Amino acid sequence: MRARTPVSKTTAPAAPPGRRQSWAMAVKRPYGSFSIEEGTLLIRSRAQRLAAPFQSSTVRYGFMLSFGLLFVCLYGLSPFRGDMVPLDIESQWTPHLLPGDNPYFKTGSVSAHNDEVSARLDRCASLGMLRETANPNSLPELGLHEEGRYTAEGCGVRQTTVILLSSLWFTEAYQGSSTTGEGIWAQSVLSALNYHGYSYMFSSMGWYNNDMNKTIEIWDKHKKNIRLVLADAEQVDTCWNGEKQPCRKTATNPGGIEVWRLLSFWYWDNPRGPLGAPFTLSPFPRNDNHFISLSIEPTCHRYPHIAPSSRPKPPQAYLLAKQVHYLEDSPEFAWTIPALANLNSSLGISVVGGMVNDDGDTAAAVEAAGLKNLGQLGKIDFYKELARSFVLIGVGRPKISPSPWDALCMGVPFINPILEWDENDPEDRSKWVAQSWHMTDLHPPYVYSVKARDMNGLQEAVHAALTHPIKSYIPDNMSFRFVTERLHDLVEGDWRGKAQAILIERLHSGWGEMFVL
DSSP states (O other), X not given: OOOOOOOOOSXXXXXXXXXXXXXXXXXXXXXXXXXXXXXXXXXXXXXXXXXXXXXXXXXXXXXXXXHHHHXXXXXXXXXXXXXXXXXXXXXXXOTTOXXXXXXXXXXXXXXXHHHHHHHHHHHHHHTTOOOOOSSTTOSOOOOHHHHHHHHHTTOOTGGGOXXXXXXXXXXXXXXXXXXXXXXXXXXXXXXXXHHHTOEEEEOOOOTTOOOOHHHHHHHHHHTTTXXXXXXXXXXXXXXXXXXXXXXXXXSSOTTSBOGGGEEEEOXXXXXXXXXXXXXXXXXXXXXXXXXXXXXXXXXXXXXXXXXXXXXXXXXXEXXXXXXXXXXXXXXXXXXXHHHHHXXXXXXXXXXXXXXXXXXXXXXXXXXXXXXXXXXXXXXXXXXXXXXXXXXXXEOSOSTTOSXXXXXHHTTOOEEEEEEEOOTTSXXXXXXXXXXXXXXXXXXXXXXXXXXXXXXXXXXXXXXXXXXXXXXXXXXXXXXXXXXXXXXXXXXXXXXXXXXXXXXXXXXXXXXXXXXXX
8 A cells, every 4th residue: 555644633633432632522412312222212311501602792691591481482483593592402302302303403495494584584674673693793782671572573683693505515404305424514504503593594506506696696685694605615716706797795896795704615624715724614623624513413312222232133234335336346445245245154243234226246246245235225214224233334435424423423333444554654543544534543442443455354343343332422522512612603703804814914925816805
């Protein structure tokens, strides 16, 4: 294998159990779980509140804490609206919540949602209650009674602070049509927005369309209330360059979107966009981008947990592979089909996967080897099969999928294939290229890092996972509390000040494109 340069570690990765990072938060998990072993719904006591990261306005939130529940009862506010949302986030689990329910997320029609938000803003304007919320910390504080009146009418500060979601992934997540890593990250961000009670609107034009017409249309109508625009990196480039229509604010387009409101919603590690890493959002901490973690906690902990003693016999190992061609005989496949089949016979287990049959020859080889393909699975069925398994086996693709984190949350360890390493120092993890390279700092019994085509190492790791079951594990920086705090800081942050610092540096150095704040 060829040598690799060390991976940048500008931000510490998530710590495995027993190790703590300076920024990590130890919190008690707020979600109960279904115990199939006991056959009852466990309702766990909440010893610690996940209070929302409140703004500094003690007057406004003092009112919320005192009168929030009263207004919820009187006015029947939606659980996805308003400044009052954080008040009830720690309510006890009730039996009507089904496995898979995420109380902070819902799917629906994008156009219907946009119409609802727009109508509410228009109504607030007609009542004389629509304040300019585009810039944080710019609103005069109102008295308790007056702020309560605004909130009851749906015109509270957060209710009228709009995040414009231009990225396709938000639309896909809201419509319930995406199970990709980007879609799951988008769902996590939407959940955090709902948690805080911020409003949002969608403006994606669809696949392979980086046009910003819809974004500009919504901006022109509601610019006094739009705080930020979260866009695909290509959309940011389109807006910046003005390729199809005037988009960003310039000397000749003073009504355009200020560049400091444009943030690239980017799943990968490299920076994207004219303002670089500080204005590139990333779900992982091991890069210089702005870290907005993803959390699968609200969903994962509402799925069944099956105790190791109650899992199927023979024990089930699940393959992390979305498509059957991932198992074709190629350098990208970390193992071989015979090696996977050998696990069945040598360890007395059953290796299964849920793969789209997109390669007839490989599908035939999988079937002939005795490996079971369940076909393409929906999210709920995937979680059910994962809960039944004792290990999740990576095969080389897909890269940095969130599914291994799902597995750890459900008490299922992950085998992480190492695809490239330094031959002179094969244990130097900084030079590893892994299927999930954000997990190379984690160790057994949670994550087993095995070099590709090391069939003995694979068998040893599977045996170790079988004989050393784990409990649920979520890194501190993937907890829902961490995500909500990061999201709050994102929305309330001084992005204009950050852009101004970049502009001053460019003026001094003479390097980089200039822009209008």
